[in-house]
Amino acid sequence: MTDLEIAQRVDAKGLSCPMPIVKTAQAIKGLSSGQLLEVLATDAGSVKDFEAWAKSTGNPLVGSSAEGGVYRFVLQKK
Amino acid sequence: MDEPLSIVLFSGTDDRLTAASLFAAGAAVLGRPVRILLQYWGLEAFCADRNARAAEISGDASETGAALFADARAGGQVNWAETLRQSKELGEVEISACAQSMDVLKLQPADLDPMVDGVEGIAGFLAAAGNGQILFV
Numbered sequence: 434m435t436d437l438e439i440a441q442r443v444d445a446k447g448l449s450c451p452m453p454i455v456k457t458a459q460a461i462k463g464l465s466s467g468q469l470l471e472v473l474a475t476d477a478g479s480v481k482d483f484e485a486w487a488k489s490t491g492n493p494l495v496g497s498s499a500e501g502g503v504y505r506f507v508l509q510k511k
Numbered sequence: 512m513d514e515p516l517s518i519v520l521f522s523g524t525d526d527r528l529t530a531a532s533l534f535a536a537g538a539a540v541l542g543r544p545v546r547i548l549l550q551y552w553g554l555e556a557f558c559a560d561r562n563a564r565a566a567e568i569s570g571d572a573s574e575t576g577a578a579l580f581a582d583a584r585a586g587g588q589v590n591w592a593e594t595l596r597q598s599k600e601l602g603e604v605e606i607s608a609c610a611q612s613m614d615v616l617k618l619q620p621a622d623l624d625p626m627v628d629g630v631e632g633i634a635g636f637l638a639a640a641g642n643g644q645i646l647f648v
Contacts, residue, residue, distance in 0.1 A: 451537045452589060458540040458601050482537075489541040 439507070440468035446503060450478040454486050457508065461492060464510040469495070472506045479504050515544040517640035519647045523552030523562070524569040525591065526580060531648040532594035539602030547595075548636045549627065550609040553648075554616065557608070557624040561616075565591075595626060607631035 443460050445453035453474040461470055472483070480497070483506045487494035496507030516538040520531050531547070538545045549557055556565040568577045584590070589597075598604045608623060608630045620630060637645075 449583075449588060451533055451540065454540050455536050455594075455597055455601065459597070486540060 438469055439471045440464055441470050443470065443472045445472055445474040445476070445479075447475055450476050451482065452476075453479050454482050457483075457486070457506075458490075461508065461510050466510055468510050470508045470510065472508070474504045474506070475502055476504075479506070483508075513543060515546055515640060515643040517636065517643060517645045518545065518547045519550055519636075519645065520547050520553035520556075521550045522569065522648055523554075523556040523564050524567050525565055525584075526568045526572060527648050528553070528556055528565060528591040529594070531646070532591040532598070534646060534648075535604055536594050536598045536601075539598040539604050542602065544603040545598065545605070546636065546639060547604070547606045548609055548631060548633075549606065550612045551616070554608055554612045554618065554623075557606075557627050558618060558622050559624070560622065592624075592626070599626065607636065609633070609636075 441460055441464060443456050445456050448456070453472060453476050457470065457472050464470060483494055483497065487508060491511045493509045493511070494506060495509050498505050516534065518531055518534060522528065535545045535547060552564065555561040568580055572580065595604070606627050608627055610630050610632045613630055
């Protein structure tokens with residue numbers, strides 16, 4: 434996945450639960466089906482939150498990684 | 512997932528209002544309908560003339576905890592009212608005032624924040640909650 438494929442980025446670093454997922458839900462509304470959204474977060478609960486959100490809303494979590502305390506999620510708008 | 516989450520918001524202090532708002536936001540982004548019934552001090556928090564306690568912290572807090580909570584607030588942590596406003600934009604979140612509390616506290620619908628959608632009785636709230644979860648905060 435190259436950076437060029439990301440349609441929008443959300444920097445939710447430093448925000449507490451559930452604000453990263455709230456910002457994500459707001460951002461994905463503006464995308465078209467199939468477009469990718471990247472989210473960066475530092476909230477420790479975000480890994481399970483993003484998995485649950487993707488499953489519940491049907492917007493697939495196509496990428497997930499962690500580096501230096503920063504979690505990166507890539508979601509595809511359904 | 513579309514099971515409703517029903518929250519009875521009885522408390523009117525900042526920490527408890529915040530806790531309730533986090534559950535509302537979490538359920539709203541998961542696509543679950545959220546219904547909040549405002550009772551007594553939770554109801555006063557939505558009334559501009561009587562919500563001074565909504566900036567205070569409950570007796571549950573330790574001295575250290577209260578100071579850390581205040582620090583987070585001063586550091587720009589989103590407050591409960593803003594979290595609820597955003598939740599309403601993101602999902603189906605209905606906020607009702609308990610009819611009996613309105614009577615006891617001598618409040619009229621015009622006294623309440625526009626976020627409050629209406630006045631509801633306990634039976635109506637429980638009937639709408641069905642077999643879904645009910646939180647009492």
